[in-house]
Amino acid sequence: MLLEDLRRDLPADRLVDDPDVVAGYVHDEAEWAPHGKPDVVVRPRSAEEVQTVVRACLAHGTPLVTRGAGTGLSGGANAVDGCVLLSTELMTAVREIDESERLAVVEPGVVNDDLRAACAERGLWYPPDPASAPWSTIGGNVATNAGGLCCVKYGVTRDYVLGLQVVTGTGELVRLGRRTAKGVAGYDLAGLMVGSEGTLGVVTEVTVKLRPLRDPEHTVAGYFSSIVDAGRAVAAVADAGITPSALELVDRHCLAAVDAWKNMGLSVEADVVLLGRTDAPGAAGEQEADRMLACFEEGGATWAVRSTDQEEADALFSARRLAYPALERLGPLLTEDVCVPKAAVPEMLARIEAAAQRHDTRIANIAHAGDGNLHPLLSTPPGDDAARERAQEAFHDIIRDALELGGTVTGEHGVGLLKKDGLGAELDGEVVAMHRAVKTALDPHGILNPGKVIPD
Numbered sequence: 001m002l003l004e005d006l007r008r009d010l011p012a013d014r015l016v017d018d019p020d021v022v023a024g025y026v027h028d029e030a031e032w033a034p035h036g037k038p039d040v041v042v043r044p045r046s047a048e049e050v051q052t053v054v055r056a057c058l059a060h061g062t063p064l065v066t067r068g069a070g071t072g073l074s075g076g077a078n079a080v081d082g083c084v085l086l087s088t089e090l091m092t093a094v095r096e097i098d099e100s101e102r103l104a105v106v107e108p109g110v111v112n113d114d115l116r117a118a119c120a121e122r123g124l125w126y127p128p129d130p131a132s133a134p135w136s137t138i139g140g141n142v143a144t145n146a147g148g149l150c151c152v153k154y155g156v157t158r159d160y161v162l163g164l165q166v167v168t169g170t171g172e173l174v175r176l177g178r179r180t181a182k183g184v185a186g187y188d189l190a191g192l193m194v195g196s197e198g199t200l201g202v203v204t205e206v207t208v209k210l211r212p213l214r215d216p217e218h219t220v221a222g223y224f225s226s227i228v229d230a231g232r233a234v235a236a237v238a239d240a241g242i243t244p245s246a247l248e249l250v251d252r253h254c255l256a257a258v259d260a261w262k263n264m265g266l267s268v269e270a271d272v273v274l275l276g277r278t279d280a281p282g283a284a285g286e287q288e289a290d291r292m293l294a295c296f297e298e299g300g301a302t303w304a305v306r307s308t309d310q311e312e313a314d315a316l317f318s319a320r321r322l323a324y325p326a327l328e329r330l331g332p333l334l335t336e337d338v339c340v341p342k343a344a345v346p347e348m349l350a351r352i353e354a355a356a357q358r359h360d361t362r363i364a365n366i367a368h369a370g371d372g373n374l375h376p377l378l379s380t381p382p383g384d385d386a387a388r389e390r391a392q393e394a395f396h397d398i399i400r401d402a403l404e405l406g407g408t409v410t411g412e413h414g415v416g417l418l419k420k421d422g423l424g425a426e427l428d429g430e431v432v433a434m435h436r437a438v439k440t441a442l443d444p445h446g447i448l449n450p451g452k453v454i455p456d
Helices: 002-009 019-025 047-060 112-120 138-144 189-193 227-239 252-262 282-299 310-328 342-358 385-404 420-426 429-442
Strands: 040-042 064-067 084-087 094-098 103-106 161-168 173-177 201-209 218-224 246-251 272-278 303-306 333-335 362-368 373-379
Touching: 002 040, 002 047, 019 040, 019 084, 047 064, 047 084, 047 161, 047 173, 047 201, 064 138, 064 201, 094 112, 103 112, 112 138, 138 201, 161 189, 173 189, 218 227, 218 282, 218 310, 227 246, 227 272, 227 282, 227 342, 246 252, 246 310, 252 272, 252 310, 252 362, 272 282, 272 310, 282 303, 310 333, 310 362, 310 373, 333 385, 342 362, 342 373, 342 385, 373 385, 385 420
Parallel strands: 040 084, 064 084
Antiparallel strands: 094 103, 103 201, 161 173, 161 201, 218 272, 218 303, 246 272, 246 362, 333 373, 362 373
């Protein structure tokens, strides 16, 4: 039996089969996505132990679902019935930080903020910074190709992954990618793995490129009486040719929820707050901040200012990061992750408001507004099945509207389970067939995170 093989080949403390403990691993933060019940949770400490688990699953035809910190929002790490759930939580070594080559080599269980802190001690910076950075892991960030607050200027996880060590769907331990600054030999298999959500291999090591630490940022804050006006300000920033280091939207529902939770004194006399930052050095940064301020005013800000209080500015950005868990405390959340062209942000925000009214659903809004990545948060009262059904209808309408405006169903959370139908609507049938062909080639036995990502 599979469990007997795992107990024989792995140290005893790697396996968890206590039902009460296992229950904490069965799903990620997408609480509306379905999940099954694993037969066992395995917590390996090395690539070789991961390989042992994959080979055991192959021998017994058992599904394998890989999980990082469980902070995902699409159901991508949710267990399927009878699976082995592989948690990378014990693989937390920062193996190398090379200051000359500006790269780091880490295990997949390293928390994003822990890597950033270790790099900062060497005068270096790892840019991808999802709002979950204090808790999410590099392996999970790789799985979903996570973005974050500064990706409007610096890009997403794939832009920083140089190489990977991976256990394949046939049980082989391989290295993909490179350590050099340049490299164009062969297919970009490392890039293919990024964003594959554990369906093509199990990542056991990640080599990422780093940047020098940045100069201090200048912050601009603006209050708006409507979410559409804030969207116009976002479009104005893009039209002005400004590339901010962050441009975030937070509505009053989010600020009130954070304030109620953390008592940060954030409640404001506005429906929407827009937060912009620039990290251009010296006088160029000050000039760019002034131009951004003018764009906020042009968009219809009722009040806008360049912040001179760093503590106050940091508190506003902290509130942005805390918005999701703060709202989650109030009831079940269904989280969107659509991305539209920057010019379409005002129209998309208007359509989100229309969906909320049409389906009588409360929708709070946060967004990486500078790159068009919007995160409407659909909130329902606990136990209200009718409200839940209305929210699901609004969820599908928002996806449809994003696609109509030339957008995509996910900008950084991944497809997982919640966005499979949306991906089917986004991609041509021939392209879906290409996805299936890649999956079959790299996971010929179909054991890796089955039922996720690829439309049925």
